[in-house]
Amino acid sequence: MSYHPPLRDMAFVLNDLLGAPAQLSALQAHADVDLDLMKQVLEEAGRFAAEVVAPINAGGDLEGCRFTDGEVQTPTGFANAYRQFCEAGWPALACASEYGGQGLPHLLNCALFEMLSAANHGWTMYPGLLHGAYACLSAHASDALKARYLEKIVSGEWLATMCLTEAHAGSDLGLLRTRAVKQGDDSYRLSGDKIFISGGEQDMTDNIVHLVLARLPDAPVGSKGLSLFLVPKFLPDGTRNQVHCTGIEHKMGIRGSATCSMHFENATGWLVGVEGRGLAAMFVMMNSARLHVGAQGLGIAEAAYQRALAYAHERTQSRAPVRTATTTAADAIVMHPAVQKLLMAQRCRIEGGRMLAYWSGLQLDLSEHDEDADQRHRHHDRLEFITPVIKAMLTDNGFQSASQALQVFGGHGYVTETGIDQYLRDARITMIYEGSNEIQAIDFLLRKALADGGRRMMDFLAMVEQDVGQIGDGEFAGQTQQLLQLTRYLAKTTHAIAAANVTTPQLPYFIAEEMLRLTGHAAMAWLWLKAARTAVQKHAADPLFYGSKRDSACYYFAFLFPETHQLCSVINACLAAGVPAIPSDLTHHDAA
Amino acid sequence: MSYHPPLRDMAFVLNDLLGAPAQLSALQAHADVDLDLMKQVLEEAGRFAAEVVAPINAGGDLEGCRFTDGEVQTPTGFANAYRQFCEAGWPALACASEYGGQGLPHLLNCALFEMLSAANHGWTMYPGLLHGAYACLSAHASDALKARYLEKIVSGEWLATMCLTEAHAGSDLGLLRTRAVKQGDDSYRLSGDKIFISGGEQDMTDNIVHLVLARLPDAPVGSKGLSLFLVPKFLPDGTRNQVHCTGIEHKMGIRGSATCSMHFENATGWLVGVEGRGLAAMFVMMNSARLHVGAQGLGIAEAAYQRALAYAHERTQSRAPVRTATTTAADAIVMHPAVQKLLMAQRCRIEGGRMLAYWSGLQLDLSEHDEDADQRHRHHDRLEFITPVIKAMLTDNGFQSASQALQVFGGHGYVTETGIDQYLRDARITMIYEGSNEIQAIDFLLRKALADGGRRMMDFLAMVEQDVGQIGDGEFAGQTQQLLQLTRYLAKTTHAIAAANVTTPQLPYFIAEEMLRLTGHAAMAWLWLKAARTAVQKHAADPLFYGSKRDSACYYFAFLFPETHQLCSVINACLAAGVPAIPSDLTHHDAA
Structure with missing residues (x-):
């Protein structure tokens, strides 16, 4: 096994830091949740990730x-692992019981997918959109569509895709051309070509549920003219729908994941939500x-870090400036400050990222289950505010971490x-x-931080400052001041x-x-301060x-938070x- | 052709910025060098890189x-391109005429290899060690060895490797075990196994000249016990030497370059330099x-940047905040600030890196040809001081640049x-x-910056401050102050x-x-200031x-120099x- 689920750190974040069991069990929907249950779910999830999914990575x-x-x-092994995934009920983890779900917190689903991505990111791409499709359909689909598709998605019997x-x-979905024409029977016929569709075709499930953005004939130009449709690979009567995979991409990575080009040729589909409001419906899924993509960055970084740390203990090379043994010709490279710096940078970004991701989860x-409507809105606002920060910062950090893990291996890391x-x-x-x-x-600064007059x-x-005030300064007075600045x-x-x-x-x-990363540092510095204080209290x-x-x-605070000085300097300039x-x-460059 | 030699910028750095033609022609060894000659060499080198080497990348x-x-x-095509490379005399560019070289400045060789790496880094690995082997042998080999091998290396007829x-x-060469036993006839027999030997075996040249670090039977432990040997694939009498490739690595990149495992089984070799001083002799090559590796980082970044810039002009997506045309649904992405930032970060690192690399060249x-011995030492000291900065900073920047170039392509960049x-x-x-x-x-801070009491x-x-003083402040007063701080x-x-x-x-x-990168920024900020002043003067x-x-x-100065605030903050902490x-x-982690 090459991946060890970080259960100890997960429990620290969930229980010691966030008090999640208490917060969740205070909600009617999660009254049964306690720390033992959470630990048990994570242990089983970790075992599945490490024993079933990691070995085929x-x-x-x-x-x-x-x-x-x-x-x-x-x-080889991907379809079999997916079958086991469904049999164990993992797709249903955070889905409502009325559709066959287990009704457990999203927070656990977030940790589950962190571990799956760590173990095998390519494989995890297949079930990766299940929960998003569930959320989108349960919020926007007609009762008829829900009845026909939701249980199959919750059970994982059918996988789902997002065809945008x-x-x-790409970034500008308003330009898309796939057309949808309404038929007499409340169905639509879709025609067009989509690319980069993860799991657009696969050999894991009997049917595939495509959620497709398309344009009605009379739709206005731009993103307001888009509608969302459900287009199954096989129609309810069992006939093959006219949606076909025309090829798959050769890619730099996630090679186990099929990235498909899809051709829709008068394919039959049904509207999800309202005509012209497709993007809004899709954004539930997005x-x-x-959030899940942020967790992917985190998971991949954790897996790479574990490998690097193990190698740093195995590999001996040169004498460290401070030595553990004086009789050997060389020390384990984990004793060298340069390697410690590489490892600590990874570790701080991973543990900080986990605190932030779970807080968001x-x-x-x-936001879904607080009994007070104002509180629900407040949690919803906070989640929306931090979502782009988590997506961008945890994935930038994840890539950098993976690169630092490779650096620990030196030339051996460059060998496949x-x-x-x-x-x-x-x-x-x-x-x-x-x-x-x-x-x-752009989403963060323009649509989150500046919109609503910065509310x-x-x-x-204010939440951070209030909480930091409660933390007090004491041992971490300097760090507290840095955060408040x-x-x-x-x-x-x-x-x-x-x-x-x-x-x-x-x-x-x-x-x-720069504003996004500064906000990310404010969030992480806040959580690191809480973590430090908690750690001191529980030390014994x-x-x-x-x-x-x-x-x-x-x-x-000493080595990573200083990035904030760079960011502030750019903003000030x-x-x-x-x-x-x-x-x-640059702008008038002759590209020829 | 996908690579356009950046001849205009090269001429700017060489002539406008550094006054290289005047400085070189003042040296007896390069009295014939002028701007036209330099331009002509670079033009031909660029043509070779773009037309012969880039198409097989x-x-x-x-x-x-x-x-x-x-x-x-x-x-396919690699051996043929190498034949053309030799026919055109490129291996001999900066070698002394007594061994058949053209005796041109190293500066031109640096620019040549920047372009070759940009065009095809994998291919460039093969001739990449020729000049180092030439420098090492001409400085340390016996006359007999020189007579037997130097002309073949200068002409490129035989390629060379570095077997460390x-x-x-790896990082700790003192641990190596390959043994050399002296024979009666002044030759040695080498036995051992080397890995990661670039070009250890290939189908381009009839013979291969391996420069091998090995240990004599009575040598002391550690790096002081190492000696350097020349071990040819074929012995002077034409018999096959007992050095064999036992396999090649599958690697993340430079897949066109053969990275070989080499087995030496009582292979015949000759001492280069003095017994026990192998590392010193090898360091001439290193x-x-x-410097060449720094130029590689620069070249790869330039090639990736050119591709990203061309794509940013082709690809239209969304409306830019400032629009060039109001009738189209979307603008070229080069008009979007986020893409401009990605491109400008690459560009500033490339152009700054080029100034620094050529200054060092x-x-x-x-350092070789100044008639004044004190000046020679001074230039030598400056070169030694800046070499680790160039190697590390230009390659870190090169990787980051390549990643930013990929980001400009979005999903399309992830497709092979x-x-x-x-x-x-x-x-x-x-x-x-x-x-x-x-x-x-470590080399930079411990052995360069701190050694000799920081001399x-x-x-x-002092050189930077003096030159900045001459530049004056005027239009760039703010930037000058930032550099002087x-x-x-x-x-x-x-x-x-x-x-x-x-x-x-x-x-x-x-x-x-942090100290290395700060020094790199000081060097680049200095050269950017010079460049800015020169640009204002020559604007018309x-x-x-x-x-x-x-x-x-x-x-x-506004977007990249602020990294210095981060670095200073870490150092201060x-x-x-x-x-x-x-x-x-971390240090007592159970790796099991």
Whole structure:
């Protein structure tokens, strides 16, 4: 087994840090949830990830998918692992019991998918959209569609896809051309071509439920003219629908996942939601997907880190400046500061990312089930606010972490057989799909932080400041001050950007990425402070774990939090000097 | 053709910025060199790179090398391109005329290899060690060895390798076990196993000249016990020497380059230099190689950038905040600030890297041929000082640039056929080989900046400050102040680290990377200031080029130079708080 589920750290975040069992069991919907139940679910999930899914990870990368005459053959063992996944009931984990779900918290689903992505990101792409499809259909589909499809999705008997991208329409879905024409019987006929459809064809399930964005004949130009349709591979009467896979991509990574080109030729589909409101319906799926993508970045980084740490203990090379043994010619490289820095950077980003991801997962549960409507809205707002931060920051960090893990292996990491390069290659896609990280930054600054006059930003900062006030300063006075400086900077700067935006509307676009990462650091610094304080309080219960957690918190503030100085400096320069001059020969470059 | 040699920018750096033609022609050895000659060489080199080497880049990656019964078959077209390379006399470019070389400046060789790596990094690995082998042998080999091997290396008729690494000895060469036993006839017999030998076997040349580090039977433990040997594949009498390739690696990138495991079984070799001084002799080769690796990072980044820029002009998606045309549904993505930021980050790192690399190449020529011995030493010191900075910073930047180029392509960049992922994969090795970037940082801070009481650091800073003083402040007063703050910080901090080193010898290791990158920024900021001033002066001669250069300089200071604030903050935290506490469960982790 190459992956060890980080159950100890998960329990720390869920229980010690977030008090999730208490918060969840206070909700009527999760009254039965307690720490033991959560631990038990995570243990079983971890066992499944490590024992069933991880062993077919490297093979899936090597073998890839095969495409023959419209059919896709997934790598050896993938279909079998999926069958076991369904038999164990994992697709149903966080689905409502009325459709056969187990009704457990989203928070657990988030941790489940972190572990699955860590164990085998390519495989996890197949069930990866199940929950999003469930959420989208249960919120927007007609009762007839729900009755026909939801139970099959909840059980995992049928897998689902998200058919958005076309060759000329990626970040800009408003450009897409797939057409839908209404028929007399309330069905539609869809025609067009989609690309980059994960699991568009596969050999795991008897049917595939495609959720397709398309345009009605009289629809207005742009994204407002889009509608969402459910297009099954096989129609209810068992006949084959006219949606076919025309090829699969050869990719840098996630080679076990079939990335399909799909051709719709008068394929039969049914409207999901309202005509012209397809994007809104799809965004239910996208937002859930974006949280999951953040968890993917986290999971891949964790798996790569575990490999790097194990190697750093095995590999001996040179004498460390501080030595454990003086009789040997060389020390384990984990004793070398340069390697410790590589490992600690990975570790702080992973543990910080986990705290942030699980905090967000908890907001999702609270936003659905808090009995107080105002509280539900507040949790919903916080979740929406932080979603692009999690998607972009955890995936940027995940890729960087995987690269640092490879660096620990040196030349051996560059050799395919070691398997570490797969993490780097697999992680790279998470920065691109489900809205590129550049799109996330724009969404965050323009539509979250600046919209509503900065209300959600101020609510977030107030929450952090209030909680930090409760934490007090004591042992971590310096770090507390650093965080409070940052929250004050973010408040002031949000207003300054809003003001500059009036006269220079393009300015926010030049500092959107910086504002996103600054906010991410504010969130992580806040959670690291909480973690440090918790670790000090609980130290006696488990000195090795809590002492290490405290050291990691200090390391984060000394070595990673300083990125905030770079980010502030860029923002300040832009606010002072205005939009940067872009060289004329860049924008008027002759591309020929 | 997918690669356009950046001749215009090269001419700017060589002539406008560095005044290289005047500086070189003032040397007796290069009295004939003028701008026209330099331009002509670069034009021809660029044509060779673009027309002969670039077209077999993607194919080389796809096809890879084949290993059968000890023989290696390089990808289609590789051997033919190498034949043309030799026919055109490129291996001889910067070699002395007494061995058949053209005696041209190293600076041109640096630009040649930048272009070759840009065009096809895998292919360039084969001739990549020729010049280092030439430098090593001409400095250390006996006259007999020189007579037998140098002309063949200068002409490229025989390729060379560097056989250092063993499975258990990478960064720590002192651990290597290959043994050499002296024979009666002044030859030695070598036995042992080497790994990661680039071009250890190939089908391009009739003979291969291996330079091998090995240990004599009575040698002391560690790196002082190493000697260097020349071990040819075929002995002078034509018999096959007992050195054989036992396999090649499957790698993340540079798949066209054969990375060989080599077995030496009483292979015949001859000593290069003095017994026990092998590492010193090898370092002649390594230092030259490290400059070349920096140029590789630069070249790969340039090639990836060109592809990204062309795509950003082709691809239309969404409306930009500032629009060029209001009638279209979407603008070229090059008009979107997020894409401009990705492109400008690449561009500033590339153009800054080129200035730094060529400045260093010029130091190499001056260190060899300045008539004043003191000046030669001074140039040599400066080159030694900056070599690890160039190796580490240009390769870290190169990988990041390639990743940003891929990001411009979005999902299309993740698809193998687009070809952009090859740059990212190929670039990744440059951070590892020829001394990992962690080793470079330690070499820089411990053996360059802190050694000699910081003399070389102070000389470098004084040179920058003096030159910046001459530049004056005027239009770039703010940027000048930022640079001078940094040089003063580096001077002060070098002394502080030296002082802390006395009581806490492990402390420098924790901030070596930060000191290296800070010094790199000081060098680049200095050269960007010079470039900006030059661009303003020459603006009328070519407003598009010089105006763009000025804008790029400002962009560097606003968006990239701020990394220095992060680096300083890390260093300050370490100096204030001392060596960070590393969590016990990291160093005492049970790897099982």
